[in-house]
Amino acid sequence: MERPLEVQDIKKLIPQRFPFLMIDRVLEAGPQKVVAVKNVTLNEHFFTGHFPGQKVMPGVLIIEAMAQAGIVLYRMKFEKEAILFLVSVKSRFFKPVLPGDQLRLEVEPLKMLSKMGIFKARGFVADQKVAEAEIAFGTQDASSP
């Protein structure tokens, strides 16, 4: 990959849109690894309620950002566009993600098939690991492998 993927490139790979596009830039993209970035700003709509007195990025949205990086990973191996459904998530959160943080997401395949897959995801702020997960997904027709 010669240059990072910007928002307009990312939109060609993943179907999510405002206010649910959770990756801002892809620094590295290949079938064996994708590194993406989410800039977490005070303006994020979810900070209004999560929480009024203490702003913390919801863990489920960290998972969503990982999942979207995972779609990029899928599309690096398979060209076809498909809506991918989340099947299972095993996750652990280490530190809160706060306004001003740059969340770096690294995803690597454990097994990536055309109709379903499992990948490992890790989230970092600076060099601190803030979350990790093992995420499984399937396409709508995944029941017949």
Next chain:
Amino acid sequence: MSDVKDQVLEIVSTVLEKEPQEIPLDAHLVQDVGADSMMALEILAALEKMYRIVIPEEKLREMTTVNRIIELTQESIGKAKQR
């Protein structure tokens, strides 16, 4: 290779969230035990990690019973040793 047998059963029971004794070795995992194709993939990924083997995608549909998974795993371990 009786270790493989025990370890495969352990992986299957962990993924299916059942006790090993609830899973007869010849029971059809989808029809009789309640597994789905995603669980089959999880089992396959766990086996690949544990034994450092590669099980081809087309073998997924053959992973119907614990006994068959044991056979497929042993075949893959055999092939990995030849390389």
